[in-house]
Amino acid sequence: MKDLKISKKPRKYIPAQLNVKWENLEPLFMELLNRELHSVTELEKWLQDRSELEAALEEDFAWRYIRMTCDTTDENLLNDFQFFATEIEPKIAPLNNELNKKFIACSFSEELNKDKYFVYKRGIKKALELFREENIPIQTQIQVEQQKYQAITGSMSVKIKDQEYTLEQASVFLKDTNRQVRQEAWEAITKRRLEDKDKLDELFNGLLKLRHQLALNAGFKNFRDYMFQALGRFDYGPEDCYKFHEAIKSEIVPIMRDQAQKRSQSLGIEKLKPWDMEVDISGKAALKPFKNGEELIEKSIKCFYGLSDYIGERLEIMKANGFFDVESRKGKAPGGYNYPLAESGAPFIFMNSAGTFRDLTTMVHEGGHAIHTFISSDLELNDFKHLPSEVAELASMSMELISMDHWDQFFDNPEDLKRAKKDQLKDVLKTLPWVAVVDQFQHWIYTNPEHTSEQRAEAWKNIFEPFGNNFADWSEHPEAHENLWQKQLHIFEVPFYYIEYGIAQLGAIAVWKNYKLNPEKGLENYLNALKLGYTKTIKEIYETAGIEFNFSAAYVKELADFVKSELEKLED
Numbered sequence: 168m169k170d171l172k173i174s175k176k177p178r179k180y181i182p183a184q185l186n187v188k189w190e191n192l193e194p195l196f197m198e199l200l201n202r203e204l205h206s207v208t209e210l211e212k213w214l215q216d217r218s219e220l221e222a223a224l225e226e227d228f229a230w231r232y233i234r235m236t237c238d239t240t241d242e243n244l245l246n247d248f249q250f251f252a253t254e255i256e257p258k259i260a261p262l263n264n265e266l267n268k269k270f271i272a273c274s275f276s277e278e279l280n281k282d283k284y285f286v287y288k289r290g291i292k293k294a295l296e297l298f299r300e301e302n303i304p305i306q307t308q309i310q311v312e313q314q315k316y317q318a319i320t321g322s323m324s325v326k327i328k329d330q331e332y333t334l335e336q337a338s339v340f341l342k343d344t345n346r347q348v349r350q351e352a353w354e355a356i357t358k359r360r361l362e363d364k365d366k367l368d369e370l371f372n373g374l375l376k377l378r379h380q381l382a383l384n385a386g387f388k389n390f391r392d393y394m395f396q397a398l399g400r401f402d403y404g405p406e407d408c409y410k411f412h413e414a415i416k417s418e419i420v421p422i423m424r425d426q427a428q429k430r431s432q433s434l435g436i437e438k439l440k441p442w443d444m445e446v447d448i449s450g451k452a453a454l455k456p457f458k459n460g461e462e463l464i465e466k467s468i469k470c471f472y473g474l475s476d477y478i479g480e481r482l483e484i485m486k487a488n489g490f491f492d493v494e495s496r497k498g499k500a501p502g503g504y505n506y507p508l509a510e511s512g513a514p515f516i517f518m519n520s521a522g523t524f525r526d527l528t529t530m531v532h533e534g535g536h537a538i539h540t541f542i543s544s545d546l547e548l549n550d551f552k553h554l555p556s557e558v559a560e561l562a563s564m565s566m567e568l569i570s571m572d573h574w575d576q577f578f579d580n581p582e583d584l585k586r587a588k589k590d591q592l593k594d595v596l597k598t599l600p601w602v603a604v605v606d607q608f609q610h611w612i613y614t615n616p617e618h619t620s621e622q623r624a625e626a627w628k629n630i631f632e633p634f635g636n637n638f639a640d641w642s643e644h645p646e647a648h649e650n651l652w653q654k655q656l657h658i659f660e661v662p663f664y665y666i667e668y669g670i671a672q673l674g675a676i677a678v679w680k681n682y683k684l685n686p687e688k689g690l691e692n693y694l695n696a697l698k699l700g701y702t703k704t705i706k707e708i709y710e711t712a713g714i715e716f717n718f719s720a721a722y723v724k725e726l727a728d729f730v731k732s733e734l735e736k737l738e739d
Contacts, residue, residue, distance in 0.1 A: 169480070171487035175510045178223070180216040187227050187251070189258055195220055196262045200269060210275040217266060218549040222509035224259070225549070227251070229506050233515050235314070236500035237492050239321040245314075252310045257303045264298045267291050286701055287550055290399060297396055299384045309377050315370055316659040317500040319363055324497055325355040334359065335495040335519040341445040342453035342523065346436075353442035357647045360654070364646075367653045368620050378662065379616040390613040394663040399555055402705045402716065408606060408666055414720040415603040415669070418727055420635055422596055427638035438640040441647070447586065454524040454587055456577035460494040463520055466576045467530050471538075473573030474690065481541045482534060485513060493530070495519035502656050503529045505536030505563070507552070512544030513537075524587060527577055528567055528594070535566025543700035551700045556664055557716075558708050560671030561678070562697050565712075567591065568679035569690065589737045592730050595672060599723075600634040602669035605655055609663055624649035670718055676726040677714035683733075689713070 177183075181195055199217055204210050231248040238244055270276055270291055279288075325337050340352030382393035395404065431439050433448035447453060457463040464486055472479025485491060490513060492499075503518030516533045520526040539562035543552050571588050578584040607630050612623065628649055641648035652658060657665050682689030696712035709716040 169483075171480075171484045173484060173488050173511050173513050176512070178219060180219045181223055185223060187224070187255065189255065192224075192255070193258070196259070196266070200262065200265055204273055204275060207275045207278045210270075210273055210279070214270075214548060218547075222549040224255075225509040226511060229508055229515070233492075233506055233517065236317060236517060238498055239318050239500050240498040245318075248314070249311060253307055256310070257307050260298075260303045260306070261300060264295065267295050267298075271295065283702065286703065287548065289401065290550065290553075293396060293399060297385050297393070302381050302384050305377055305381050305384070309374065309381070312370065312374055312377070313660045316367070316656065319366060319370070320656075321498060321500045323359050323363070325352075325359050327352055327355055331497070333495045333497055333499070333519070333521075335501065336521040338445075339453070339521050339523055341442060342447065344446060344450060344452060346443070349442040349446060350440070353440075357441075357644070361646060361650065364650050364653060367659075371653075371659060372620065374659065374662075375612065375616060378613070382613075389616060391610055391663070394613075398663060402557075405610065407718070408610065410720075411666065411669060411718045412603045412607050414718060414723040415599050416633055417720055418723045419596055419599045420633075422727060422731065423600060423635055423638060426593065426596075427635070430638075439638060441637070441639045441641065441644065444637060444639055447590075449586070451586070454578070454583055454590070455522060456524055456527045456574075456587070457522065459522070460491075460520050463493060463526060463530055464491055467527075467534060470531070470570055470573040470576045471534060473576070474570065478538055481538055484541075485516065485537065488513065490515045492516075493518050493520045493526075495521050503533055505533040505540065507540040509549055509552070512541065514540040524590060527574075527587075528591060531570045532563045532567050534570075535563035538562065538566065538694075539697045542694060542697045546700045546702065551702050554701050555705055556667035557670050557674075557705050558696075558701065560667050561674045561709070561712065564668070564671045564675035565678040565693055568595070568675055569682045569693070572686075585737055589734060592734050592737070595676065595730060596727065598672050599669055601637075602665055602672070604631050604634050605652070605658065606663075606666040606669070608652060609658065609665065612658075613662070627652050670716075673718055673723065673726055674709060674712070674714050674716070676730060678712055680726070680729055681713050 182191075185191060199213065199220070202213060204213055228251050231244075231251050235241075235244045235248040271288075276288070320334075323334050324331050325334065326332075327337055327340060334356055337352055337356050341349050343349050343352070378390040382388070382390040385393055387393040387396075391405065427439060430443070430448050431437070433450075434443060434446070436443060457466055464482070468479055468482045468486065471482050493516070499519060500517075501519060503516075506515045506517065508514060514537045516530075516537060518526070518529050518533060520529075536559060539554070539559065540552075543554075546552055568591070571591060574587055575584055578587055608627055611626050611630065612618070615622075615626075618626070631648075631651070636648070655665075678689065678693050681692065692711065692713040696708050699708050699711060701708075703711070706716045715722065
């Protein structure tokens with residue numbers, strides 16, 4: 168019988184049982200700060216001890232976050248989360264800064280293996296440059312405020328046909344072949360969102376102010392420039408993002424326009440409305456890849472076993488340890504995530520399944536993150552596993568595509584399987600303009616920090632328009648149109664984290680292209696890239712995966728043409 172139990176590595180430095188209170192943590196930080204270092208060996212031992220403490224604290228915080236998002240209505244869980252955010256993190260921050268100074272000042276740090284520690288040292292130097300004591304209370308406040316987004320949106324529900332649904336559950340009706348059903352569902356969802364539009368606007372205005380002050384304190388003109396540093400964007404800058412936006416506009420938007428015309432013709436509708444964009448144009452009912460959350464997990468495990476025993480077994484381990492919460496319910500935070508548990512070497516997958524095809528792709532997406540967590544868990548330092556999002560999302564978005572050959576676990580009907588693959592490839596292309604819009608919008612927000620709510624709504628419309636406004640006619644719903652940005656969790660909770668999806672989507676298409684040519688070699692390169700964690704530059708990790716770190720118009724066109732050709736094969 169397989170051993171599916173997750174066992175944490177034994178602690179060598181911190182107590183086996185560590186109650187997370189400051190009186191227990193402070194002596195550990197002070198010992199690290201005051202420890203004398205007389206050799207490279209002692210420095211490396213110091214780094215490992217520091218890493219062990221960081222991993223324990225990260226996992227403690229992870230569970231507080233996970234439990235809070237699983238039930239946003241439980242005040243005790245919110246208080247547990249806020250305790251860490253307000254009482255622990257602000258005390259750790261200045262000491263972490265002192266530990267970073269100690270590392271850089273240590274003469275033996277220059278004798279460390281340059282290849283092994285290059286990325287790590289670069290990150291430490293960046294953290295030192297950004298640190299400001301006066302920003303600690305602001306960062307604490309931001310963290311507390313950000314969570315209000317989940318509390319507001321997690322409580323949203325609508326009544327359809329006298330039955331209450333979460334917004335995720337209600338979105339299933341947007342795939343209904345009856346246009347009236349779709350319209351009524353869309354209007355109910357939209358009406359409910361708009362009820363809290365002012366509350367969300369007010370929340371964001373507060374966050375904008377705090378983020379701008381953070382940047383000013385750190386010596387930056389604006390929060391955009393600060394975040395490029397904070398996110399460690401060493402391999403590209405704002406101008407590259409603008410070039411990406413233009414590449415998507417010139418190479419992807421025309422494809423999407425053609426697809427919208429086909430949709431319009433197939434549905435027999437002159438003007439597509441927002442509620443016409445999710446229904447299958449074949450006139451067939453929405454795909455039903457699974458019945459419930461349990462079946463989704465089981466089928467995903469089998470699908471992953473199709474790729475390799477190692478990949479399948481990782482999800483099996485997670486199931487055996489209760490590391491899934493997948494079904495949508497009232498009071499649960501929106502969205503989905505894979506949260507790495509730093510000490511356990513495993514992750515927790517959270518999502519809001521409502522029985523749709525999109526839930527399947529969310530699961531394999533988060534499953535890609537999960538494999539990344541497992542395969543990089545033995546890296547020596549905790550920091551080696553702190554992935555830039557361009558790398559993290561490459562793991563997840565590639566998995567969406569390379570797992571498609573095993574989606575017969577979800578669809579025993581060959582026609583349904585073909586439909587699912589077509590929908591996925593169309594979604595791949597659809598992702599890119601939306602990413603460009605959200606990213607460009609964030610550039611505008613933070614480089615124009617004094618803007619009003621009205622100006623922000625206008626900017627959103629102006630940015631959205633050249634990318635096709637999702638190719639729907641919004642003329643009868645201007646309020647919904649100008650507030651559509653409020654749906655995007657990332658804008659509230661993880662600012663500037665979105666361009667990564669676009670970059671990684673291009674990378675994922677390239678990984679899949681290689682996989683199609685040679686499945687064994689393509690999978691091997693993909694896993695070898697994930698094993699690196701963040702011990703190499705983004706460019707080197709992409710090269711290990713057998714792909715380019717490139718988002719030029721020519722490269723976008725090359726990859727878009729490949730997706731189009733694969734779509735055409737499925738149309739035959």
